[in-house]
Amino acid sequence: METALLNISYLVAAIGFIAGLKMLGSPRTARRGNLIAAFGMLLAILGTIFIYPKTAHIEVPGFVYTLIFIAIVIGTAIGWGIAVKVEMTKMPELVSFFNGMGGATAALIGLMEFSHNVGHTSKMSMIVAGLVIGSISFAGSMIAWGKLSGKMRKPVRLPNYNIINTLVALIIIGFAIYIVVSQVSNPVYIYTLFGLALIYGILFVLPIGGADMPVVISLLNSFTGLAAAFGGFLYDNMAMLTGGILVGSAGTILTVAMTKAMNRSLSAVIFGAFGEGSAAAGSSKKIQGNIKEASPSDAAILLNYANKVIIVPGYGLAVAQAQHVLHELEELLAKKGIDLKYAIHPVAGRMPGHMNVLLAEANVDYDKLVDMDDINNEFANTDVVLVVGANDVVNPAAHNDPSSPIYGMPILNVEDAKNIIVNKRSMKPGYAGIENELFYNPKTSMLFGDAKAALTKVVQELKNM
């Protein structure tokens, strides 16, 4: 009876994970999907705490229960607190942080289960695999978190880092196999493996540049899923197995989808450095021409007499927290009867879909956000394009300079428009470190300054017109 109840709770949890993840894939059902997955999780946790001890016929002392409850309360308070307060611009590093926590949990489970399972080869393989992957995911996520939150700006590359990383990986695999096969019982071995895996996690993410971090987080996300699945094998637990494998597989596909949207390959992200080759290419090709500077009132006049305007938002907008001013500008132009849309590049922001979240936060109507493929034909009959804090995603070099590292990347065809206003803080190149000839285009006017300050001035000018 109790066993049946427990299994049903795990079954419902598994269905919740699958259905929830499926519903997350469509804007209309996404929120409900998330709640369904959360409900499944709650059921599985409650079942484990209250029903499992009866089915396993174990006497759990009261104070152990108390410890579990205190731990859950603390985790809930911290997790909830961070999740509610965090700014939407900080979303990528937050996902990375939470992912690291899951990885750490998997690693700690391995540490604790080691001594109970010495001599049991298949269980020990699961323990060791979960521990290694969990530790890599934890250490890697923490590095990714540090990089994205600006604590570690530059990629750190040891000389021959690819060789070193491969060596460390081989050592870990060899050592893990040794632990399983030789049935050692001294916990020092498992702690050493733990340490090695942490070091590998750090080495793995350290050389990867900030622009590629979302791909790395997505990859580590599927790693943690895999670690959870090994736990499922270890405990014969269907909820852990289903959830873990589902995330592992979905996360891998998501990673590939992201690299495609960013025109990168996974191996290039992990083994190749973006900076080195491109810096050389960028410096070799100096762009000829003059830039034309525009004042806020010039920009306002241009916008005021346009019939059709497209706004191209980039990460610079988010950094300056200018999405609310931008929305004000949009409403002002709408009142004047100007047709206005937002063109969203798949990787605008820090990760795919990030810009939509940021604009949604500023109450921008969902229908006004148009994906790249749907809007690219519209630029030709657009009077003014306003580029706010975006750079690489509007760089024509992706179309016409085969030597450029971003050559072949899908971009927004901004240069087809009649007039282009680019708001940037300075002439500094974007995340990929590449010059942008769009800025030298005769149709382009540069509106320099912090996005929020510059747009506020434009809004003021427009109001006076």
Added chain:
Amino acid sequence: MSEILNFFQQNIQMIYIVILMVFAGVEIIGHVPAVLHTPLMSGANAIHGVVIIGAILVMLHMDPENTLGLAIGFVAVVLGTLNVVGGFVVTDRMLDMFKTKK
């Protein structure tokens, strides 16, 4: 060799689940618009928090005399809860902003 065959024999149902789930995951994510990648990643991130069940199981089985074990287990449950609760709450917050205003 016999160890490996044994493993397959004993876990054949779980291996079926693994294979089916791999295909389910691929199918589910296959056609998602880039717009939803961020919430999707965040949601998937919350789901792998299911690893917390392992941490709770360890605690339930832990010898009450084993203080170090209890301490590590305690930390594991805290971190696992962080992953689950933080993950679901932040995903919900993100998706709340997507609602159409009509």
